[in-house]
Amino acid sequence: MKGKNLNWGVTVFPQESINKKAVLTRYILDNPHVVKGRSVLDLGSGCGATAIAAVMSGASQVLANDIDPIAGMAMILNCELNHLNPFPITIKNIINSEAGNWDLIVLGDMFYDQQLADGLHHWLQKCIRIHQTEVLIGDPGRHQFLSHSIRSQLHKVIEYSLPEYTRQENNGLTSSIVWSYQPSNSLDDS
Numbered sequence: 382m383k384g385k386n387l388n389w390g391v392t393v394f395p396q397e398s399i400n401k402k403a404v405l406t407r408y409i410l411d412n413p414h415v416v417k418g419r420s421v422l423d424l425g426s427g428c429g430a431t432a433i434a435a436v437m438s439g440a441s442q443v444l445a446n447d448i449d450p451i452a453g454m455a456m457i458l459n460c461e462l463n464h465l466n467p468f469p470i471t472i473k474n475i476i477n478s479e480a481g482n483w484d485l486i487v488l489g490d491m492f493y494d495q496q497l498a499d500g501l502h503h504w505l506q507k508c509i510r511i512h513q514t515e516v517l518i519g520d521p522g523r524h525q526f527l528s529h530s531i532r533s534q535l536h537k538v539i540e541y542s543l544p545e546y547t548r549q550e551n552n553g554l555t556s557s558i559v560w561s562y563q564p565s566n567s568l569d570d571s
Contacts, residue, residue, distance in 0.1 A: 390517035390519065402427060402507075404541050404557035405519035406434045409487075414515075419484035424475070425491045428454030430441050435487070443468045446482075448473055454536035476500050480508040489519035492526035503532045506564045518563035522554045535560040 382510040402425075409416055411429065417439035421434040424446035431450075445456050445468060451474045460467040475481070475488045477500055486508060492498040516536065518527045521543070538559040548555055 402431055402519050404521075404559055405487050405489050405517060406430045406516070407541060408519070408539060408559045409434040416440040416485060420444075422481060422483040422486045424469075424488040426456060427452050427461045429491070430489050432456065432467060432468055433459060435528060436465055436468055437463070444481075445470045447472060448474050449530055460514075476504045478504075480511045481503070482512045483508065485515045485517065487517050487519070488519060490526075491519065491558050492521065492529055492531070495525070495529075498525065498529045498531065502529075502564075507563060509562075509564060512544075518560045518562055519543050519557060520560065521557045531562070534550070534564045535562055539562075 415438075416435045416443050420442040421432070421435040421440045421444075423429070423435065423443065423445045425431050426447045427449075429445050432443050432445040445453075447456075447470075450472050453470045456470050457467050476497075486505065488501070491501060505514075505516050509516065515540065526532070533553065538561050540556050540558045542556050543554065
């Protein structure tokens with residue numbers, strides 16, 4: 382099996398799996414200080430490219446999470462393709478569970494459903510409030526994400542232009558943004 386390096390710095394298989402969250406992978410590889418020596422939860426990890434980037438950039442601990450068991454298998458294969466020992470992977474829904482003590486949570490493209498987006502919003506607020514967790518979100522510009530109330534609590538970190546092949550696979554979207562999620566203290570997270 383052979384993966385393809387999509388100019389995002391991590392080799393993955395299948396190649397389509399990196400497109401939705403690639404902006405976080407590229408950002409971490411370009412800015413290793415963001416994860417170096419820190420514990421990182423990659424929520425909705427998919428193929429594991431962002432978790433792999435965190436390991437390659439010196440994160441002290443990485444946990445990849447996805448509810449899809451096939452994603453877990455892809456993560457293990459992609460660790461092999463990138464000559465890394467597999468990192469811990471959990472295949473269960475941890476949203477709305479007890480807030481783990483992570484220095485950084487990275488997630489992308491998980492705001493396609495209002496109920497999921499609302500649950501994420503409240504769970505992330507809890508992680509930030511209890512553990513002062515930093516949260517970075519990568520999103521290719523889905524309407525549901527940009528129109529959700531969470532949008533007012535995001536601060537643009539960087540915007541990347543998408544390669545042509547990725548634009549075609551993402552309905553013509555031309556760029557993807559890394560956002561820092563910074564909810565106000567006055568929000569109710571119950």
